Amino acid sequence: xxxxxxxxxxxxxxxxxxxxxxxxxxxxxxxxxxxxxxxxxxxxxxxxxxxxxxxxxxxxxxxxxxxxxxxxxxxxxxxxxxxxxxxxxxxxxxxxxxxxxxxxxxxxxxxxxxxxxxxxxxxxxxxxxxxxxxxxxxxxxxxxxxxxxxxxxxxxxxxxxxxxxxxxxxxxxxxxxxxxxxxxxxxxxxxxxxxxxxxxxxxxxxxxxxxxxxxxxxxxxxxxxxxxxxxxxxxxxxxxxxxxxxxxxxxxxxxxxxxxxxxxxxxxxxxxxxxxxxxxxxxxxxxxxxxxxxxxxxxxxxxxxxxxxxxxxxxxxxxxxxxxxxxxxxxxxxxxxxxxxxxxxxxxxxxxxxxxxxxxxxxxxxxxxxxxxxxxxxxxxxxxxxxxxxxxxxxxxxxxxxxxxxxxxxxxxxxxxxxxxxxxxxxxxxxxxxxxxxxxxxxxxxxxxxxxxxxxxxxxxxxxxxxxxxxxxxxxxxxxxxxxxxxxxxxxxxxxxxxxxxxxxxxxxxxx
Amino acid sequence: xxxxxxxxxxxxxxxxxxxxxxxxxxxxxxxxxxxxxxxxxxxxxxxxxxxxxxxxxxxxxxxxxxxxxxxxxxxxxxxxxxxxxxxxxxxxxxxxxxxxxxxxxxxxxxxxxxxxxxxxxxxxxxxxxxxxxxxxxxxxxxxxxxxxxxxxxxxxxxxxxxxxxxxxxxxxxxxxxxxxxxxxxxxxxxxxxxxxxxxxxxxxxxxxxxxxxxxxxxxxxxxxxxxxxxxxxxxxxxxxxxxxxxxxxxxxxxxxxxxxxxxxxxxxxxxxxxxxxxxxxxxxxxxxxxxxxxxxxxxxxxxxxxxxxxxxxxxxxxxxxxxxxxxxxxxxxxxxxxxxxxxxxxxxxxxxxxxxxxxxxxxxxxxxxxx
Numbered sequence: 001x002x003x004x005x006x007x008x009x010x011x012x013x014x015x016x017x018x019x020x021x022x023x024x025x026x027x028x029x030x031x032x033x034x035x036x037x038x039x040x041x042x043x044x045x046x047x048x049x050x051x052x053x054x055x056x057x058x059x060x061x062x063x064x065x066x067x068x069x070x071x072x073x074x075x076x077x078x079x080x081x082x083x084x085x086x087x088x089x090x091x092x093x094x095x096x097x098x099x100x101x102x103x104x105x106x107x108x109x110x111x112x113x114x115x116x117x118x119x120x121x122x123x124x125x126x127x128x129x130x131x132x133x134x135x136x137x138x139x140x141x142x143x144x145x146x147x148x149x150x151x152x153x154x155x156x157x158x159x160x161x162x163x164x165x166x167x168x169x170x171x172x173x174x175x176x177x178x179x180x181x182x183x184x185x186x187x188x189x190x191x192x193x194x195x196x197x198x199x200x201x202x203x204x205x206x207x208x209x210x211x212x213x214x215x216x217x218x219x220x221x222x223x224x225x226x227x228x229x230x231x232x233x234x235x236x237x238x239x240x241x242x243x244x245x246x247x248x249x250x251x252x253x254x255x256x257x258x259x260x261x262x263x264x265x266x267x268x269x270x271x272x273x274x275x276x277x278x279x280x281x282x283x284x285x286x287x288x289x290x291x292x293x294x295x296x297x298x299x300x301x302x303x304x305x306x307x308x309x310x311x312x313x314x315x316x317x318x319x320x321x322x323x324x325x326x327x328x329x330x331x332x333x334x335x336x337x338x339x340x341x342x343x344x345x346x347x348x349x350x351x352x353x354x355x356x357x358x359x360x361x362x363x364x365x366x367x368x369x370x371x372x373x374x375x376x377x378x379x380x381x382x383x384x385x386x387x388x389x390x391x392x393x394x395x396x397x398x399x400x401x402x403x404x405x406x407x408x409x410x411x412x413x414x415x416x417x418x419x420x421x422x423x424x425x426x427x428x429x430x431x432x433x434x435x436x437x438x439x440x441x442x443x444x445x446x447x448x449x450x451x452x453x454x455x456x457x458x459x460x461x462x463x464x465x466x467x468x469x470x471x472x473x474x475x476x477x478x479x480x481x482x483x484x485x486x487x488x489x490x491x492x493x494x495x496x497x498x499x500x501x502x503x504x505x506x507x508x509x510x511x512x
Numbered sequence: 513x514x515x516x517x518x519x520x521x522x523x524x525x526x527x528x529x530x531x532x533x534x535x536x537x538x539x540x541x542x543x544x545x546x547x548x549x550x551x552x553x554x555x556x557x558x559x560x561x562x563x564x565x566x567x568x569x570x571x572x573x574x575x576x577x578x579x580x581x582x583x584x585x586x587x588x589x590x591x592x593x594x595x596x597x598x599x600x601x602x603x604x605x606x607x608x609x610x611x612x613x614x615x616x617x618x619x620x621x622x623x624x625x626x627x628x629x630x631x632x633x634x635x636x637x638x639x640x641x642x643x644x645x646x647x648x649x650x651x652x653x654x655x656x657x658x659x660x661x662x663x664x665x666x667x668x669x670x671x672x673x674x675x676x677x678x679x680x681x682x683x684x685x686x687x688x689x690x691x692x693x694x695x696x697x698x699x700x701x702x703x704x705x706x707x708x709x710x711x712x713x714x715x716x717x718x719x720x721x722x723x724x725x726x727x728x729x730x731x732x733x734x735x736x737x738x739x740x741x742x743x744x745x746x747x748x749x750x751x752x753x754x755x756x757x758x759x760x761x762x763x764x765x766x767x768x769x770x771x772x773x774x775x776x777x778x779x780x781x782x783x784x785x786x787x788x789x790x791x792x793x794x795x796x797x798x799x800x801x802x803x804x805x806x807x808x809x810x811x812x813x814x815x816x817x818x819x820x821x822x823x824x825x826x827x828x829x830x831x832x833x834x835x836x837x838x839x840x841x842x843x844x845x846x847x848x849x850x851x852x853x854x855x856x857x858x859x860x861x862x863x864x865x866x867x868x869x870x871x872x873x874x875x876x877x878x879x880x881x882x883x
Binding site: 152154155157158159160161162163164165172173176177264 | 579580581608609610611612614615616618619620622623624625626627635636680681684686
């Protein structure tokens, strides 16, 4: 109980820092908060988050329906491919979008012979919106697919019997039931957009994260950065709370046991061609384009004798960071998860809220707090410091994975072991641990892979000269050196694809 | 000898009222696997028919064909005199499910969880009909749920959900109501009472209904007529009593109720068996198997004085299962045959007791099966 509470309280550290820093800044801090510039940044962030959420729903709901309920040609292929953009870190996505549509980019060079030497600028709102929508829609896609698979197909048949055609059935029965899932997924993308650092910074859109970084970098104005960060965290917490509520509503789908029959796929008929075009457009620009472009850059960089000497070290650094983060985050998560699963009560509820809060802490905010805590101490710019920041950042994910795997072990099993003469510790060791092990390991692996991609914390906190893959990509991207960015980006994408082998929506065997 | 009558022939033999449903020559298969073969069925208006068969016999497929969720490979389906599916002619006629005026009650009810009870019931009513509310009210009153329209389905018990599903299917006044194993999700206690309710509600509404079930007791107790299905065909259609007392074949006899067979030699309307000479329902000749239902056996203590021929043969009680309302005794006859006897709860026979076994009433004989 106490260790769990202590660990969970670590999640509060960044918040404590932000609040104390804001208050110690005195009156000027409040003036800053109400300055037109601050409000403009807040408006930009909220506008972007809202538009991305909307766009992801518009992309993901038709994709989910087409790939799970229709006779779309190549349905199995599309259903997996549509989830895959998840493996491309959004800052790599931004790099690709700039490379394709930016000045001197792919599209412009292709159009130059036709006398078109200026494209509308990709920088700012439009580029950020496009990039984030393309690379975060899988969150909505996966939740909506899960919701669709839970709807009893008999409900749609019942609606047909009651005189409703296929379209009216979709709008009256199917859509209302996937709406909570779509809302939850959209809020998740909004939360991601609010906290995303790489895309808005590369595409020069004045959202919170970019403003915080610029403030920190240029003015070394910690107070101003802290106020912006506090505002960002507050907005994120609101989004997070709404998301949690909508997720709660999303659970009621089937009444009764449900036959689990495979629904008969809807016939698309003449709509097949537009449906295929839609899938091709989305998957093409969010998956095929980035991979193809990175490959092309990589091949070109081979000819241009790019210096690859830092690559092994950077890969090793990324792996080291991921390994320690996963190990420590999982070790911290186990007592919390045990408390939540086995000893529910007011104490557990506090711990649960504290860990959940971690989801509303963007990487740049955590990094900022750790820079402030560490500056001047011997741990500053050490690996330990960086790992600590990453642990705070990814603890919620680790807790969620441990909790899920512990929930799958019924306490009845432990009791059965006790009844057969095992001690409490013996029962845990011989029953709970073997059963929960694979789930906990999978969770740790997920944390490892996610931490490897982490950009802002590494950017601010990594020891001097200790560059990771993410930092390498970032530096290259800022120099518009696409060839240099291609190799580390491809390595990261390959590594990030590993968990997709497990998370990809598994197709049920096709029905009768 | 009783011949095998084809479903439609038997069904159409006694038609008085117009037909609500007529299926003829329907073939249906999934891939290479045939599910229905030359399937025919006719249902009169206002009739309650049970489609009884073991799982895998194709009964649910037949129901889904009527509703229009599946397309047959061959055959025709008429609902209320209108051809809704004609897979035989070149052009082919196909009416989609929403235009068929068929109501369906699903196995797990398929109530819409995001809509209130009232909106579930009004779902199938014309959108701008004037009497919408009144029709929802009367449908809910019919199923005994007046006043619960504001609830959501998850606030109702299983039996109540069942009745909402029925009200929803009845509200648009469909030509036929289809019920797909509607009682299988209820516990045994509730099942009998809900079954009774459903029968009353359908009768009050004057609805034509087809019930699909694998439970012979359910089919016999609820329906006006029962159609027995095996391997994608209807083997026999008739009133419950006829099906139970005069099954057309051995396999129907075994599927509908408990049946046991005793070898015998038939001469006209009598058959010689180990249990003596038994009167036959129909005259036949040669080696036969006589069907005995457990309740046709009469047991008496062996010590009672012999009262002449037909008093039965001696046997020993081997085991006893007591059910409360009756009991099932296993009797080993002197000739080596073992039979089950269902008798009242108040007879105090115990395993080991000596009894005399006799048969009440006439019996049914089937030609002797080889082996």
